[in-house]
Amino acid sequence: MTRVLIIEDDVDLAMGLRANLEIEGYEVTCEHSGEDGVRAALADPPQLVILDLMLPQMDGYDVLAQLRDAALHMPVLLLSARSQELDKVRGFRAGADDYVTKPFGLMELLLRVRALLKRSAPAGMPAAAGRGYQIGGARVDVESRTVRRGAHEVSLSPKAFDLLNALYERRDKIVSRHDLLREVWRYNESVTTRTVDAHIVELRRKLEDDPANPQYILTARKVGYRLRV
Incomplete structure (x- = not known):
């Protein structure tokens, strides 16, 4: 079963995403701080990370940097209320694979998740x-x-x-x-x-x-x- 890690401090949003991803057949773990998210990813790397940028203390950019520094190269989908082009560019330069602006449509998010996982399938x-x-x-x-x-x-x-x-x-x-x-x-x-x-x-x-x-x-x-x- 494909494992997805959600790092999102909005508990209601995280639980809603988790429920819908589980309906789609994914195994989902939720963490609500950057520090806990990094620890979870390092302990048991998932196939995909959904990462909120506006986390308290350690923000999404710092989380992403730590994942990439640890040579974890699973796809990362960023969530953010920031819709400016510069914010998206910064996210992609930091190593993100996709960027979704809040509020977002659930079907769009699920399609993006599927597309990222398909693109990241192991060689062969x-x-x-x-x-x-x-x-x-x-x-x-x-x-x-x-x-x-x-x-x-x-x-x-x-x-x-x-x-x-x-x-x-x-x-x-x-x-x-x-x-x-x-x-x-x-x-x-x-x-x-x-x-x-x-x-x-x-x-x-x-x-x-x-x-x-x-x-x-x-x-x-x-x-x-x-x-x-």
């Missing part, structure tokens, strides 16, 4: 869309983002699913951790993180018959991983 996903593939006893449906082993559906986190698809796009080839970080998490090579390894553990636990002795999701020592199909 469009080519695989509409196809399925087999990994041992597991059947992966890329279009519906589901995995089944026999009659049972396997629950994968969104990033684990994206990681699996990235490996499949280069199946039977070694893919470095750096490449996976760039393609799936949009991180640059200067970021050191064990997040790839953690998600590999999840994939092995869910897809391998014996996760301790994997037959399909293989480690290339000191380099990365290879998917054998």
